Amino acid sequence: MTAVAGEEHPAKPSPPRRSAWREVRNSRELFANLTLRELRSKYKRSWLGWGWSMVNPLAYTAIYTIVFHFVLRAKPTPGVNGLSVFALWLLCAMLPWNFFQTAVNAAIGSLPANDNLIKKSYFPRQLLPISSVSAALVSHFIEMALLVLALAAFGDYQAFIFLPMTFLLIMLMVVFATGLGLLLAVANVYFRDVQYFMTIFFLAWLYLTPIVYPPTVLHGTALFVSKLNPMTDATIAFRDGLYYGTLPGLYGLGAVIAAAAITFAIGWTVFARHEARLVEEL
């Protein structure tokens, strides 16, 4: 048999291949196109269109403010320059959380949603979950920009100074969400229960994280659990910069970095290991 130079794909159901990195990196144009497709098709045929991406956060902010601030009397410590607007305090943590949840859910659904594409053409499959995350990121950037403007309008000009830190935190959320999204996207192909289960899981996770209430209310077991939860550190770090005008604690930041890196490493590896079989399992 003549050996043939050029691209080959070996037989064994892959050990995670180094080349996956290269392939994904070489597919930037496709990545951009897939992201654009997500964005363009998202609000097609809805009257309000992109307005929905703004209406949603505003609506739940209003609801949570009524429930937690006015009914349950949650009162966070005042922020920069005595800033004391519950809605803004809530949004500083709620918007990142919302991005995280939206991104992971979109990534989970990205493989079944594109099964026709997967079955009929070849491209690095990682691009589907990744571009779902990045489409969610685009709306998240807009939301965060509006939040910073709103904070400034209420006298918190320091939010501008902490923009680089906020950006870093957003990027960590992207890595975290991508890792979890890759991992669960594969799991979901084998067991469709995953996407339904995650709805419940995210609801529980939201309330286990000091987002709608200040971390100071936590005691005992609840405090212990929240310490194991990297989203607690992420939430506190986001608020530190945006609302309180302080740098996040090194320990908290380190925990977020570690959680994001480890999750991404696991998600990437698991995905690469199963990539070749996805088309048969879908």
Added chain:
Amino acid sequence: MSLDAAIPPDGDGEPDEPSESGRVVVSAEGVSKKFRLFKERNQTLKAAVLRGHRLVADDFWALRDVSFDVHEGETFGLIGENGSGKSTMLKCLTKILRPDEGRVAVEGKISALLELGAGFHPELTGRENVFLNGAILGLGQKELRRRFDDIVDFAGIGAFIDEPVKNYSSGMYIRLGFSVAINVDPDVLLVDEVLAVGDEAFQRKCNEKFADLRSQGKTIVLVSHGMGGVQNLCDRVAWFEHGRLKKIGEPREVIEAYVGNVHVDRSLDSEGHHRWGSGEARVSRVELLDHRGQRTTQVHSGDPVTLRIHYDIDEPIERPVFGIAFHTLEGFLLNGTNSREAHCVPEKLTGRGHVDIRFNPFRLLPATYDIHVALVDYSLLHQYDYRQNVLRFDVVRGHTRSGEAGWVSLGEVWQIGDLTSEA
């Protein structure tokens, strides 16, 4: 099913087809692909937990130890029955599937036409989808912008390009998909049964494009059911059976072996020729009539001749199509045509009767020829009766123009311009 006749290719000792232009660009080496067939396919955690392990599955080898090389500039056909593994092979070449054993190598840029417009998003416009689809096929945005007009022109979409593709007719949808795929300028084109798309004009454009690609020395691998197309297009053909490569070689030879093999209910007729079909409608007799209406097996080149096909149909069948083909003794197909081509298809036909096909003049040149006759349904896919070599006849020298060479007279008209008399 005799698998001992499987690979190596050309088991008759003849060496592998000499490469026409040397370099191997597509190669499969001992490729095997296993699918798991699930006895009970419900993907829920509950089912898995209850059973203790994931799913009970049987292995099914869609491909087993398949090896072949395709040389640069070759058009290579994959044929076989449904489920024989030819489409799986193509998917392995495109990297959509990864073989469990063996390896596949393709050199150069690949474009695959597995399903046209597969990546189209219904809510997006044609323009947006062209860029998305192009990116999937590996074309850069700059490159796509440069070719955009060509793509739209070729598809004949016009102003619809800025409409969401969900508003497209299925023809437009497919034409745009084909246009993108073909315009990415691939080195290797992998095609799965999509040649028969669109209207006649578009099909002609596609065929021209294929001819164009071939003349540019591009390599084409195509999967097909339509035997005529394969024979005309391909340089070599590989026949798959039950996941194995059964025969590989020159198209006519392989196709004949394949066609002779697939029809399980085939039988030899009284003269020892192959005959097959479902049998509810039959070609009972075929005869050649000379210009006086007398049965004959010897006609003069250039005389009027009638081919008469007698049929015998039990139950009424709708829109039956009669097909005829003239072959040389070497088996070369001179012409194959059918009554659908000639727009002569009755709505319903039953009982006994005959069909006359008139040739005036009969253009075949002196030699001996074989006729195949078929009775098929309107889609040409279902065969009621197919009779190979049902009639052999001789053409002898005609009364006019008896010195022509070759198989067929083209009936051309000569004219010599006489400049002196025109002046």
